Amino acid sequence: MLLSPLNWLIHISSSLEWGVALVMLWRYGSFVGRRDLRRFALFMLPHWIGSWFVLAYHITGDSIMLLLEMSEAINLVGSFALLYATLKILKGDEKRDSKPRTALMGALFGGVTMTAGSSPGYSFMMGKSWFDAVLQVSSFVYLTVLVLLLKVRKKDPEAFSGLTVAGFWFVLVFISVTVVCMYIAIHVLGYKSLSHNDFLHGLAESLLSASNLMIAIGVHKQHKLAAERLRA
Numbered sequence: 001m002l003l004s005p006l007n008w009l010i011h012i013s014s015s016l017e018w019g020v021a022l023v024m025l026w027r028y029g030s031f032v033g034r035r036d037l038r039r040f041a042l043f044m045l046p047h048w049i050g051s052w053f054v055l056a057y058h059i060t061g062d063s064i065m066l067l068l069e070m071s072e073a074i075n076l077v078g079s080f081a082l083l084y085a086t087l088k089i090l091k092g093d094e095k096r097d098s099k100p101r102t103a104l105m106g107a108l109f110g111g112v113t114m115t116a117g118s119s120p121g122y123s124f125m126m127g128k129s130w131f132d133a134v135l136q137v138s139s140f141v142y143l144t145v146l147v148l149l150l151k152v153r154k155k156d157p158e159a160f161s162g163l164t165v166a167g168f169w170f171v172l173v174f175i176s177v178t179v180v181c182m183y184i185a186i187h188v189l190g191y192k193s194l195s196h197n198d199f200l201h202g203l204a205e206s207l208l209s210a211s212n213l214m215i216a217i218g219v220h221k222q223h224k225l226a227a228e229r230l231r232a
Contacts, residue, residue, distance in 0.1 A: 001202070002038040002058065002061055002062060002195045002196060002198075003058055003195070003198065004065040004179065004198045004202075006198075006202065007198050007201060007202040007205070008058075010202050010205045010206050010209055011055060011058070011205055012055075014087075014205060014206075014208045014209035014211075014212050015048075015051050015052075015055065017209060017212035017213050017215075017216050018044070018047065018048055018051065018212045018215070019048055019141075020216050021044070021167075021212060021216035021219055022041045022042075022044035022045065022048065023041070023218060024216055024219040024223065025038075025040065025041035025044070025123055025219045026038050026039060026041035026042065026143050027223070028219055028222055028223040028226070029041060030097075031226060031227070032096075032158065032226050033096040033097040034087040034094075034097070034158075034159075035094050035096075035097060036085070036088050036089045036159075038091070038095050039085045039088060040071075040082070040086065040089065042085075043078070043081035043082050043084070043085045044078070044082065046074050046075065046077045046078030046081055047074075047075055047078040047082075049074050049078075050070075050071040050072075050074035050075045050078060051071070053067045053068070053070045053071035053074065054067075054068065054071045057071070058195065061192060062195050067216060072134050072138065073134060074136040075138050076137060076141075079137075079138040079139075079141040079145065080140045082142070082145045083144060083145050084150070086145050086148045086149060086152060087148065087158075088154055088157065089138055089152050089159055090148060090151060090155065092155070092156060092231055098229050100173060107148075142171075144169055145168075146160050146169055146171075146172070149165045149168055150170075152165075152167075153165045156201065158220030158222075158226075160218065160219075161218040161219070161221050161222040161225075162218070162228060163214055163215075163217060163218030163221060164214070164215050164218030164219055164222065166214055166216070166218070167211050167212065167213070167215035167216075167218055168211070168215060170207070170210065170211040170214055171208070171211050173211070174204065174207040174208045177203070177204050177207055178194070178204040178207075181194055181197075181201070181203060181204045182200075182204075183201040184197075185197040185198060185201075209215050
């Protein structure tokens with residue numbers, strides 16, 4: 001395997017943070033009785049699933065390209081799913097639940113409390129194939145989601161905290177830095193790929209971990225504020 005133990009730790013931690021964020025968002029949506037937020041959390045799952053394919057790709061020493069292409073396909077589905085979920089939040093015409101559904105989701109997510117997440121754009125840094133066209137579409141759709149999240153934050157501040165929205169946007173920083181690191185690794189230092197330079201690869205991946213952590217902490221803060229308002 002190309003990754004060092006420390007680099008694996010960074011990859012896995014960023015993966016876990018995305019999964020924690022989506023579970024926390026589901027629980028927050030259940031707490032405030034909002035189906036649209038639970039839907040958004042549920043539609044974060046494809047990117048989590050796609051990230052496992054990326055991790056599997058690394059396990060093989062970046063040798064099985066099909067795993068990477070599968071992650072791209074799943075991320076495309078995930079980007080469209082998040083776009084739909086964001087539009088439903090903006091529409092704002094769904095009735096609130098009269099009863100929470102935390103128990104139901106707890107059963108569904110019982111074994112997935114710690115899961116993996118990978119942002120769209122990750123595979124763009126890792127491989128060259130005809131499937132990159134799919135990734136370009138996915139990235140464009142995800143960028144549209146980011147713009148709409150700003151509108152959601154302004155129109156419906158109960159939905160997402162500013163930190164959560166900033167976390168989704170920080171993915172762009174991760175992508176930009178990864179592009180630079182990939183260029184340095186391949187064209188300056190002469191490595192075969194970014195994965196062959198452990199330092200640059202870990203540096204780039206740590207930004208994805210920061211992004212996912214911002215999303216999770218933002219959801220936690222939003223849940224805490226809702227609980228305080230309820231007690232007041």
